Amino acid sequence: MSETRKLDLAWFGLVLLSVGGAMLGGGQGHGFGVTVLVALVMGLKVRIVCGYYLELPTATRRIRRAMYTFCYGMPIVVILTSVFGDTIARVTGALL
Amino acid sequence: MSYAATALPHSPPAEGPPPGGPIPGGRIPGSKAMWVGIFCEVTEFALMFAVYFIARAHYPEVFHAGPEQLSLLAGTGYTLMLLTSGWCVARAVHSMRANRQSACLRWLIGAFVFGVGYPVIKLFEVRWNLAHGLNGEAGMFIVTYYYLTFNHLIHVFWGLLGMIWVMLRTVTGTYSAEEYSGLESFAVYWHTTDIIWLMIFPLFYVLR
Numbered sequence: 022m023s024e025t026r027k028l029d030l031a032w033f034g035l036v037l038l039s040v041g042g043a044m045l046g047g048g049q050g051h052g053f054g055v056t057v058l059v060a061l062v063m064g065l066k067v068r069i070v071c072g073y074y075l076e077l078p079t080a081t082r083r084i085r086r087a088m089y090t091f092c093y094g095m096p097i098v099v100i101l102t103s104v105f106g107d108t109i110a111r112v113t114g115a116l117l
Numbered sequence: 118m119s120y121a122a123t124a125l126p127h128s129p130p131a132e133g134p135p136p137g138g139p140i141p142g143g144r145i146p147g148s149k150a151m152w153v154g155i156f157c158e159v160t161e162f163a164l165m166f167a168v169y170f171i172a173r174a175h176y177p178e179v180f181h182a183g184p185e186q187l188s189l190l191a192g193t194g195y196t197l198m199l200l201t202s203g204w205c206v207a208r209a210v211h212s213m214r215a216n217r218q219s220a221c222l223r224w225l226i227g228a229f230v231f232g233v234g235y236p237v238i239k240l241f242e243v244r245w246n247l248a249h250g251l252n253g254e255a256g257m258f259i260v261t262y263y264y265l266t267f268n269h270l271i272h273v274f275w276g277l278l279g280m281i282w283v284m285l286r287t288v289t290g291t292y293s294a295e296e297y298s299g300l301e302s303f304a305v306y307w308h309t310t311d312i313i314w315l316m317i318f319p320l321f322y323v324l325r
Contacts, residue, residue, distance in 0.1 A: 025211055032204035036197060039318075043193040046184055046323030059319050066315045074207045074308045081143035084152060091159050095166065095316050099324065102170045109174035 031073040038066050056103045060096035067092040147302030155309050158272065162313050165265050169320060176257045181325045183258035186251060191242040192322035195235055195314065199273075202231035203311040206280075206304050213287075216294035222287045228307075229280050235273050239266075262321050269317060272310050279303045 042062045045055060071077045071092055077085050102109060145152060173180045205228035212221035246252075251259050283303045286292060292300050 025208060028204060028207050028211065032200060035200045035204075039193065039196045039200065042319060042323055043189055043196075046189050046192075046319075046325075051181070051325040056324065059324050063316060063319050067312050070203065070308055070312050070315065074203055074311070075305060076146055079144055080146055084145065085143065087156060087159075091163060092312060098166070098170060099320075102173055106174040106177055109171065113171045113174065 028073055031069050035066055035069055038062055038069075042066075053103060057100060060099040063099065064093060064096040067095070147305045148298050151302035151306060155306060158306075158309060158313075162265075162268075162316075165268065166316070166320075169261050169265065172257050172261050179256055179258045183262070184322050184325055186249070186255075186259070187262070187322055188242055188245060189322050191238055191245070192318055194238045196318050198231050198234035198238065199311050199314050202228045202234075203308055205231060206307050210297070210301055210304050213292055213297045213300055214294055218287060218290065218292070221292070221300075222284065225280065225284045225287060229277065229284065232273070232277050232280060232307075236270065236277075239270055265317055266321070269310070269313060272313070276303075276307050276310050279306060 042059065045059055045062070048055070071088060075088070077088055080088075205224045209221045209224035209228060212218075212224055246259075253260060253263065280303065283292075283300050286299060
């Protein structure tokens with residue numbers, strides 16, 4: 022498959038994931054499962070952009086590590102905030 | 118001496134990055150200076166996201182009800198505009214690697230048109246928000262939302278200005294298949310701005 026074809030498919034996949042993600046927001050269910058699903062969709066979209074558009078796999082190790090930490094850290098924080106929201110509020114409340 | 122032989126160590130190779138997985142050592146896509154800027158941008162947004170999560174932990178009910186107040190259609194519109202603009206930029210870089218300057222310019226014009234769609238939608242959304250009483254005094258969720266999204270809008274404006282610059286440089290024939298690090302530097306900035314929006318969108322429009 023040519024590189025440009027991969028870019029086209031990546032764009033199409035991103036559009037599908039975005040519309041699917043938006044439908045999650047419009048739906049009625051909003052439990053922990055939906056939060057995990059939202060975080061997974063976020064992580065997948067970011068991975069596609071990093072891999073195909075930013076070309077991170079060919080970048081230096083330092084750039085790759087820093088960007089992947091940020092990109093994959095966010096979905097993890099989304100889930101952690103959902104699980105440990107009370108603890109975060111207590112700790113930050115004490116600090117603030 | 119050929120141009121490629123005198124290029125800086127971080128300049129992209131003539132044929133672009135090799136296909137496949139990680140390469141030993143790797144390369145710096147674009148320029149080192151742009152990556153310094155990108156890491157500053159990422160740090161800035163990481164701090165703002167921290168504010169979001171702390172606020173969310175303190176006001177879970179407010180953030181649970183928050184997305185219902187916003188226009189999901191506008192949020193999806195931003196996402197599609199930015200993703201399509203990013204795709205056009207990626208195609209522009211590939212066109213330049215293939216030494217097709219005119220195709221590169223056409224892709225950049227496409228990227229600009231879709232990129233401008235973002236502030237246009239923002240204009241309509243802000244008017245819609247204000248008409249529905251969603252101003253700076255509408256609570257923690259809306260304040261955090263304006264704080265993050267307006268900051269992102271500023272970065273989009275910088276990107277659009279950068280896009281005009283690389284279009285001008287493409288028209289004047291500054292870039293070639295051998296040296297296009299300026300174009301690639303702009304591309305990595307635009308894609309990073311894209312990534313940040315892909316995080317903002319679910320946090321404010323989807324997650325409850």
